[in-house]
Amino acid sequence: xxxxxxxxxxxxENFAGILNQITAVFTRRQxxxxxxxxxxxxxxxxxxYTITCNCTExxxxxxxxxxxxxxxxxxxxxxxxxxxxxLEACLIKVSTPLVLENPDVSRIVRLHGGRIxxxxxxxxxxxxxxMTKDILDLFSELNQLGVVxxxxxxxxxxxxxxxxxxxxKYLEEMxxxxx
Amino acid sequence: xxxxxxxxxxxMRSLEAEGVDVIFGYPGGAIMxxxxxxxxxxxxxxxxxxxxxxxxxxxxxxxxxxxGRVGVVLAxxxxxxxxxxTGIADAMIDSTPMVVVCGQVGAAMLGTDAFQEVDVIGVTxxxxxxxxxxxxxxxxxxxxxRAFYIARSGRPGPVVLDFARNAQTGLVDYEPAKVDFIRxxxxxxxxxxxxxxxxxxxxxxxxxxxxxxxxxxxxxxxxEELRLFLERGGMPAGCTLLxxxxxxxxxxxxxxxxxxxxxxxxxxxxxxxxxxxxVGMRFDDRVTGNLDTYARQAKVIHxxxxxxxxNKNVTVDVAVVGDCKQTLARVTxxxxxxxxxxxxxxxxxxxxxxxxKVIEPAIHPQEGPLLMGEVVRRVSExxxxxxxxxxxxxxxxxxxxxxxxxxxGRSVVTSxxxxxxxxxxxxxxxxxxxxxxxxxxxxxxxxxxxxTIQELGTIMEQxxxxxxxxxxxxxxGNVRQWQYLFFNKRYSxxxxxxxxxxxxxxxxxxxxxxxxxxxxxxxxxxxxxxxxGAFLLQCxxxxxDNVLPMTxxxxxxxxxxxxxxx
Ligand SMILES: Cc1ncc(C[n+]2csc(CCOP(=O)(O)OP(=O)(O)O)c2C)c(N)n1
Ligand SMILES: [Mg+2]
Numbered sequence: 001x002x003x004x005x006x007x008x009x010x011x012x013e014n015f016a017g018i019l020n021q022i023t024a025v026f027t028r029r030q031x032x033x034x035x036x037x038x039x040x041x042x043x044x045x046x047x048x049y050t051i052t053c054n055c056t057e058x059x060x061x062x063x064x065x066x067x068x069x070x071x072x073x074x075x076x077x078x079x080x081x082x083x084x085x086x087l088e089a090c091l092i093k094v095s096t097p098l099v100l101e102n103p104d105v106s107r108i109v110r111l112h113g114g115r116i117x118x119x120x121x122x123x124x125x126x127x128x129x130x131m132t133k134d135i136l137d138l139f140s141e142l143n144q145l146g147v148v149x150x151x152x153x154x155x156x157x158x159x160x161x162x163x164x165x166x167x168x169k170y171l172e173e174m175x176x177x178x179x
Numbered sequence: 180x181x182x183x184x185x186x187x188x189x190x191m192r193s194l195e196a197e198g199v200d201v202i203f204g205y206p207g208g209a210i211m212x213x214x215x216x217x218x219x220x221x222x223x224x225x226x227x228x229x230x231x232x233x234x235x236x237x238x239x240x241x242x243x244x245x246x247g248r249v250g251v252v253l254a255x256x257x258x259x260x261x262x263x264x265t266g267i268a269d270a271m272i273d274s275t276p277m278v279v280v281c282g283q284v285g286a287a288m289l290g291t292d293a294f295q296e297v298d299v300i301g302v303t304x305x306x307x308x309x310x311x312x313x314x315x316x317x318x319x320x321x322x323x324x325r326a327f328y329i330a331r332s333g334r335p336g337p338v339v340l341d342f343a344r345n346a347q348t349g350l351v352d353y354e355p356a357k358v359d360f361i362r363x364x365x366x367x368x369x370x371x372x373x374x375x376x377x378x379x380x381x382x383x384x385x386x387x388x389x390x391x392x393x394x395x396x397x398x399x400x401x402x403e404e405l406r407l408f409l410e411r412g413g414m415p416a417g418c419t420l421l422x423x424x425x426x427x428x429x430x431x432x433x434x435x436x437x438x439x440x441x442x443x444x445x446x447x448x449x450x451x452x453x454x455x456x457x458v459g460m461r462f463d464d465r466v467t468g469n470l471d472t473y474a475r476q477a478k479v480i481h482x483x484x485x486x487x488x489x490n491k492n493v494t495v496d497v498a499v500v501g502d503c504k505q506t507l508a509r510v511t512x513x514x515x516x517x518x519x520x521x522x523x524x525x526x527x528x529x530x531x532x533x534x535x536k537v538i539e540p541a542i543h544p545q546e547g548p549l550l551m552g553e554v555v556r557r558v559s560e561x562x563x564x565x566x567x568x569x570x571x572x573x574x575x576x577x578x579x580x581x582x583x584x585x586x587x588g589r590s591v592v593t594s595x596x597x598x599x600x601x602x603x604x605x606x607x608x609x610x611x612x613x614x615x616x617x618x619x620x621x622x623x624x625x626x627x628x629x630x631t632i633q634e635l636g637t638i639m640e641q642x643x644x645x646x647x648x649x650x651x652x653x654x655x656g657n658v659r660q661w662q663y664l665f666f667n668k669r670y671s672x673x674x675x676x677x678x679x680x681x682x683x684x685x686x687x688x689x690x691x692x693x694x695x696x697x698x699x700x701x702x703x704x705x706x707x708x709x710x711x712g713a714f715l716l717q718c719x720x721x722x723x724d725n726v727l728p729m730t731x732x733x734x735x736x737x738x739x740x741x742x743x744x745x
Contacts (some may be wrong), residue, residue, distance in 0.1 A: 017304060024304070024305055058490070062491060065486055065489075068486075069486070069487045071309045071361065072361075174363075176367075178360045179359065179360060179363070
């Protein structure tokens with residue numbers, strides 16, 4: 001069956017141990033997590049998880065259902081890239097002396113829409129936001145020039161393009177059921 | 180001014196507020212403050228001292244399965260908690276409501292490898308509905324109420340409360356708590372009228388419907404709703420292992436047991452029906468066999484309370500996600516009164532074939548050694564099919580479930596999803612507390628009995644009236660059968676040297692009798708049943724008997740072997 005790249009947006013109560021429970025569902029179903037971001041959401045007391053993985057749609061459905069089954073998970077949904085606004089970022093630490101020797105470096109950085117955010121005699125820092133592929137392209141070109149000291153890429157973060165706020169709706173619906 | 184009480188005392192009051200009347204447990208260092216508090220609550224909270232914490236967990240399961248109430252376990256930290264793990268996992272897969280409270284080192288020492296510290300939450304999170312560490316006395320009332328609510332609501336399951344020592348001794352202004360709402364948890368989804376209509380339409384259009392009855396019917400207390408549903412639609416049904424007593428065995432629409440060692444009719448007809456209606460069951464691989472060929476010709480309706488069961492193993496046409504007590508009634512109201520006489524009669528030749536080839540030889544053998552099947556059927560008859568059946572795991576379990584018959588609900592206590600040897604004896608003890616007015620019959624093998632044999636001590640102390648029927652074949656019989664069939668009869672470590680079981684029973688003050696001859700069986704069963712309290716009936720059964728029919732692992736559901744060629 002066809003596998004695709006999915007982004008899961010998951011909301012939970014802010015209790016200890018939930019991240020463990022969520023990742024354990026992936027491990028049990030033998031799906032690798034490609035990236036993971038956790039942070040407080042716009043709703044007080046609610047945490048948001050952005051998780052990406054490659055799997056079939058059936059599996060994505062199963063995973064989100066099994067995650068949502070965890071008592072303190074509020075919602076879990078999966079999305080394809082066209083349903084989301086997505087952001088990833090990277091930091092590339094490069095050697096300043098080598099950069100000064102090679103004029104290609106700053107040209108490549110500018111071409112890829114990167115930003116140099118720090119320069120000192122020993123190293124410089126390049127920052128780039130974008131999609132995974134753009135980030136990896138910039139990195140690999142710089143790396144080929146042999147100037148890279150460190151590279152780090154963030155997990156994906158994403159918000160839905162939909163005009164409907166499913167979490168708010170869910171919370172409102174549940175509050176109505178509270179006795 | 181309110182008087183402050185300890186967290187341990189708060190636990191006692193919270194348990195009482197939940198209506199707990201029995202606790203299965205075993206004390207130890209990290210839970211001592213709680214045991215001290217329990218000493219003053221002995222009248223309301225009947226604590227049953229087991230002989231091993233695994234026994235406590237299985238006893239709580241047995242209690243819960245027959246009573247529908249939450250089983251409660253109390254254990255110490257570290258090794259005590261770890262000994263309950265098998266029972267917790269078993270309760271999880273078999274949807275049994277249970278709350279396990281175990282001691283933990285004080286919060287200040289957490290994570291320091293303190294004496295008898297184990298990361299119980301880390302270990303139990305994957306095998307519980309909820310696992311929570313109580314680190315402050317203030318949290319006791321809330322955590323206990325939440326634990327019981329989670330354990331018993333929706334699809335039931337086990338909850339672990341890891342009770343730090345400082346939270347047991349700390350003082351708190353106790354306020355009873357009542358959790359009956361968790362905003363991230365929707366225990367009972369309610370399907371739309373449209374879904375109900377779709378299900379009814381499929382049923383009304385069907386010519387050859389087959390209903391698969393699972394434990395969900397018992398858990399949802401929906402036996403009556405199921406009966407009306409079947410009778411209105413004139414629909415034949417098969418029951419899963421855990422669903423066996425959800426429908427009386429002698430109901431004319433009950434076609435028997437599903438699964439690897441189930442009855443021929445419902446298994447074969449699964450691949451002939453035009454509509455498969457699963458109620459409160461999860462399409463376990465022991466029921467479906469090869470999924471690629473399973474009921475491919477049929478439309479499928481799945482009634483279940485757990486959305487994550489839908490489309491997990493079998494893709495369905497209509498999912499009715501909700502409490503089957505309500506959903507069955509709602510669908511039934513939209514159903515035409517139907518009969519499917521020809522279709523129902525189509526099961527008869529399979530029943531006849533199985534009866535001649537397998538059942539009769541198993542329950543009415545004319546010669547040769549005693550057979551498990553005849554012992555089981557004779558006990559069922561002697562108890563007028565009204566007893567609670569508890570089994571261990573192995574051939575004893577399969578013969579027990581095949582040949583015991585049921586007239587009342589909540590009458591099967593067996594380890595289904597986990598297949599836990601050693602489950603039987605403690606579960607039977609628990610069942611005597613959960614259903615004190617019923618006869619509890621345990622069928623257990625010589626292997627499984629020895630896995631939790633120490634619980635004979637609990638029986639002795641409590642006078643728990645368990646009728647223990649030991650089906651002794653001097654083998655780990657079920658594994659031997661597989662070795663016979665699939666490993667060239669190489670009996671690798673399945674023959675077993677047995678102790679003198681009657682001698683053991685005697686040491687525990689349990690009356691016993693051994694039967695080797697067929698003509699003594701009825702009298703021995705009579706003696707067992709008229710003897711007050713516990714009894715051990717050892718039956719020296721055929722050593723190398725095989726459970727039939729059998730769907731070999733991975734074979735198609737309708738490919739059952741009725742006999743084994745040599
Ligand atoms: C705890 C545990 N260990 C091992 C097994 C594997 N197993 C399944 S059935 C069986 C044999 C059981 O032998 P016995 O209790 O004598 O029952 P019999 O099949 O002979 O009736 C074994 C070893 C198991 N199910 N559970
Ligand atoms: Mg045996």
